[in-house]
Amino acid sequence: MKKALALLLTALLLLSGAALAEEEEGITLRFIRVFNDAAETNFWETVIEDFEAANPGITIEYISAQDQDAVLNTMFAAHMAPDVIGGGVGALPHRASMGQYIPLDDYFAEWEEGSDMIERVLQNGYYDGTLYGLGYSVTPYIFAYRIDLLEEAGLDVPTTWEELKEAALALTVRDDAGNITRSGFCFPMSGSNMVEYDVFVFGNGGRFMDEDMNPTIDTEEALEAFEFLNSFLSEVNIPYNNNEVNPFLTGNAAMTLINNVTLRPILENEEYAGKVGIAFPPTNGSHYTFSGCNMLSISCDSEHPDEAFEFIKFALSEEIVLRRAEMLNVPVVRTSLLEEYNAMDPYNAVRSECVQYGISMPATLWSPQFTQIRNAMLQEVIFGGADPATALADAQAELEEEIEFL
Structure with a gap:
């Protein structure tokens, strides 16, 4: 693990140098998520490809890590944490309390589709009255x-x-x-x-x-x-x-x-x-x-929080949320998609119900x-x-x- 973290720090230093030329070459957002299983990775690769095509000048660098907490701790210590972090509900209070995640309330208030998030899923992203994450994956x-x-x-x-x-x-x-x-x-x-x-x-x-x-x-x-x-x-x-x-x-x-x-x-x-x-x-x-939940958050080290939230909105768009359900056989997190999702499988209505009435960790x-x-x-x-x-x-x-x- 120590060797892996040392290599990671070296990579981060190289990234910091590359960032100097970013203004001329466009914006690069770095994205890391909890776990690194193949099916989930394949899904995110399609999301990144479509986002980059729809947003010329913005590139998403996808970081894969088996032990996300250890990697993130090292990156935050070096003030080089990724822009967007896909983490579990249990990690959010700790990182939010340390100021490692930025509040999303203002961004969320301006997002016209935000009210479509399933209420129970949305509540998972709050800590001490402030919104720090938006749920993209639920496990009822x-x-x-x-x-x-x-x-x-x-x-x-x-x-x-x-x-x-x-x-x-x-x-x-x-x-x-x-x-x-x-x-x-x-x-x-x-x-x-x-x-x-x-x-x-x-x-x-x-x-x-x-x-x-x-x-x-x-x-x-x-x-x-x-x-x-x-x-x-x-x-x-x-x-x-x-x-x-x-x-x-x-x-x-x-x-x-x-x-x-x-x-x-x-x-x-x-x-x-x-x-x-x-x-x-x-x-x-x-x-x-x-019901467990993984959420998308923006780190305090991000120099491009506006673009980072654009990526989060894209990942939570109707098209992408439905794609996730189809590719990974998981419930949707948007109310408007419940009817279509429930029609995909005889038991999907049960899965949706368990999400809508699912309570996560404190x-x-x-x-x-x-x-x-x-x-x-x-x-x-x-x-x-x-x-x-x-x-x-x-x-x-x-x-x-x-x-x-x-």
């Missing part, structure tokens, strides 16, 4: 189920917690030794960000942050979510790490919570053609789920600490036998203590 958590197995058992698709529990118990299969060979409902025991629990908290009317940006882990809604999961998970679950393969994808689970992108392999597997369905996650009266400086503490609490309660009420109180106290040192 959906409820996936086996159509054939539910039909064989004579069960409807669960829409409530109690229906989920009933179906999970009925669809679980054990061998002669009593070991679960097919999970009725699989739930992770570990992972980097165990938002599956968040789905149940949100679906019960809970939140992890109040209007004043204070943490609210220890709530009645969170306790009820734990009590519900503990009432049946041990009888139906094949635990797994959510960074690895979900048992549902290999046919070893009848139902699960999973993000839209991760589900794609089984939907494209001919063995399961017509056997897999998706729905809004079962709730306990509150119609919300979890937009606060303490979001990383929350993730670690929530993960540990979940493991202790669901798989370690800890008392839920005590674990919630301890997690709340631990996070509040961590916040004091931020």
Whole structure:
């Protein structure tokens, strides 16, 4: 990593020299985004090509980096950060609070198409009342189920917690030794960000942050979510790490919570053609789920913020947003495109609904600490036998203590 960063700094110095001739040669905007997978890269290459064709004199330099945070930290330290940054919702509060992202409120107010952004997606870009990013990519958590197995058992698709529990118990299969060979409902025991629990908290009317940006882990809604999961998970679950393969994808689970992108392999597997369905996650009266979001921001080092926002507007235009949906099989982020997107696939209406009612990570400086503490609490309660009420109180106290040192 140190060698890679050193090479990056060398490249940046060369870029700074090249920038001296920029006035004569036109404007170059540098763009970096989170992750560097091939499909996403291919999509952005088409966007850049079309933007440059429509904007003579502006060139987009696309920077690919596996460890975006480390690369950006180095670039900001050298005051040579890219003009446009495609980053996750969790990184926005930190960089905004350090002044590394510029406010977009004035630009957004003048953008005639801004009101077309899906409200839940738009809200993800705010930190402390100021807009710092515009969502271009959403990853909703959906409820996936086996159509054939539910039909064989004579069960409807669960829409409530109690229906989920009933179906999970009925669809679980054990061998002669009593070991679960097919999970009725699989739930992770570990992972980097165990938002599956968040789905149940949100679906019960809970939140992890109040209007004043204070943490609210220890709530009645969170306790009820734990009590519900503990009432049946041990009888139906094949635990797994959510960074690895979900048992549902290999046919070893009848139902699960999973993000839209991760589900794609089984939907494209001919063995399961017509056997897999998706729905809004079962709730306990509150119609919300979890939805991740990546956003486009402008760095404080940009010498061309006006042109940078033009690129962001282009990337969020109707044509490009719809192209993204077609190329990457992901939901749209503009309200006017929902009808056309929903018509592209029988289940796209479900995906859209999960975005419109999707809640992301707390937009606060303490979001990383929350993730670690929530993960540990979940493991202790669901798989370690800890008392839920005590674990919630301890997690709340631990996070509040961590916040004091931020």
